[in-house]
Amino acid sequence: MEKIKLWIPEIKFHLGLNILIAVFITIASYVHFPFGSLKGNLVYLAHFLLLQFSLFGFIYIFSLLNKVFKIVFPILFILATSFSFWVYTQDLTIGVGMIQAISETNSDIAIDVLSYQFVLFVLLSSFSLLLFFRLHKKSRVSSIKSPLFFLAIFGVLTFFVVENYKYDAFKNRLPYSLYFASVKYANKPKIKLKEVKEQVFTKEENLHIVLVVGESVRADHLSLNGYNRNTNPLLSKQKNLISFKKVYTPFTFTSQSLPQILTDKSIDSKQSHQEATSLYSVLNKASFKTEWIGNQSIERSYKDIIYSNTSKIIIDKFHSFQSFKKQKDLVLLDHFSIEDSKLENRISTLHMIGSHWYYNSRITSDFQYFKPIISSKYIGSLTKDELINSYDNTILYLDNFLNILIEKLKQSSKNTILIYLSDHGETLGEDGKWLHAQRHKAARNPAMLVWFSNNFKEKYPLKINQLKFKKQDSITTDFLFHSILDLGKIENYKFENKKSIFD
Incomplete structure (x- = not known):
């Protein structure tokens, strides 16, 4: 005892x-x-x-x-x-x-x-x-x-x-x-960028590709795709606009999705060394002007990809993408110009803050259309309606952003095409889950849009027909790398034409 x-x-x-x-x-x-x-x-x-x-x-x-x-x-x-x-x-x-x-x-x-x-x-x-x-x-x-x-x-x-x-x-x-x-x-092995050793070239001239990389925008919250709210009042009036509503990515957070989207890395890749080729490295070799304008803090996983652009601008780098003081996305357009030398090929990438939490910080007060909205960063104290209303307000802001950008691009004499692709979607209460960076199908269907100028339409009627033909297809984010190289008519570099939405 x-x-x-x-x-x-x-x-x-x-x-x-x-x-x-x-x-x-x-x-x-x-x-x-x-x-x-x-x-x-x-x-x-x-x-x-x-x-x-x-x-x-x-x-x-x-x-x-x-x-x-x-x-x-x-x-x-x-x-x-x-x-x-x-x-x-x-x-x-x-x-x-x-x-x-x-x-x-x-x-x-x-x-x-x-x-x-x-x-x-x-x-x-x-x-x-x-x-x-x-x-x-x-x-x-x-x-x-x-x-x-x-x-x-x-x-x-x-x-x-x-x-x-x-x-x-x-x-x-x-x-x-x-x-x-x-x-x-x-x-976990990390992506190691491969050097482009081929003598890459193109016979294309006067092409301007504008790639807008979105954040946390899911396809089924666009009224363009049949959503019951009018979240695209401006884009729905634009001509030459095609929405792809069946895009899939298994990656539900930026630090993993972006390196895959911007390289030749397939979502199904089993390579142990995670080697990949930056999209911009190939285009640089083909004498494209490559520029990155970002409104997000650079993360290690895709830093080298960004720096493979010949021109880099990171806006508001000392505020994170969840800060109340973070700059709104329209500031990206202040750094974007359509003035270019004649015949030069160019790709401009705009990296948005998009619909990342905290939703109210992504928009200005005049876009608080759907109400009531969230009033706290603590999700447990908010209602489902408040969260979805605030999220949908960010889609309205995106609609305005892309509309302003398109109107600006219409003034260009180049053969211009805009591709908008969100890095992933967002869970909005499905199975009690919210936000992203978790395994749920709601976050795996990112929004994707393509707009093209009249000049582009006249020069590439077959590509436009192919876009319209494929808009109902189920595709993965693998498409982007191969589609852009197909657009640029890149020669002496092997890429997969069958994955191109223009092929």
Whole structure:
């Protein structure tokens, strides 16, 4: 009996610590599950208890390093609670996609997404852990002589037994998901740009391709594609405009989708070294003037692609794309000119902030047409109608942006074509999910439009007929690289004509 009393403080310490972990971290992975029947409830309860027991095993063994544990564990705990807040409030999956989206995004973006609810949650979890450690300051944390040590061994074995029985049963749940997603991201090969060694050339003259890269715009929220709201009042009046509503991408966040769109990298590629060729590198070789005008912070995953342009302008580089002070997209047109030397071929890429969260920051007050609109960055406090209204208002702003750009392009004497393609779509409440950077079909159908000048129409009637013929086809974002090289009549460089929307 006396021996049991010796271990009571240690038992209380680890029991209390696991309760804290469960409340602030682990349960976040279970609260959104549709448990259904009594059996379903019991299954998930058993799953949760086994996961928590396995965590106890790892934590106990870690706590054998007493001094290191007391320094490192609080840091890991606060980091995990920071992620669990988003899992609690938005039912996000902490996977390699989210780790990449976070790690390849500038630090100012991380600051901009903070809400007071997030800060309060992290402060509450930190204070609770601090208070817990103070109350157990004199408790013996762990010992290899303790019966809990042998129980911890069983806990660790539980992890491997369950994972062997069902792969990723624990790895997809917090806090394990945070670790394993980071490992997958660290081991993930990155795109390495290949040098264009061929003597590329073109016989094309006086061609101007305007590529507008959108952000978070889904095809089914364009009235051009049959959406029940008039989100395209201006573009619907434009002639020479074709909308493609069946475009697919598996990549639902910019840092992965953009490198694929702007290179010859296929969405189905299994290449281990992730080598790819920048679209602009090929066009440079063919003496195209290449220019990039962007209203987003540059991310590591596509930085080299941007810098393969001969001219680069990054607007408002010190404000992230979720900042209240971020410049609106119309400022892009202040840096865009149609004045060009005669016969010179040119591609101009405009990278929009588009419909990225926080929606109200993307538009000016005169585009707050659909109401009520959102009033907080904390999605949990907003209604579905408010969120969709604000999102649709960004589509109205896009409609205005593209309309102004088209009117400007009409004044050019060049053979001009505009291709608008969003990098991915957006989830808007489907299955309780919002925003992007998560695996959902709603975010995999980006909007795409093509407009062409009368000069272009007269010179390339077969290409126009082909566009009209293919507008109902299901295509992937692979089309862009090959379509633009087809447009430019690039010779002595191998690309896939069959993927071109003009072929």
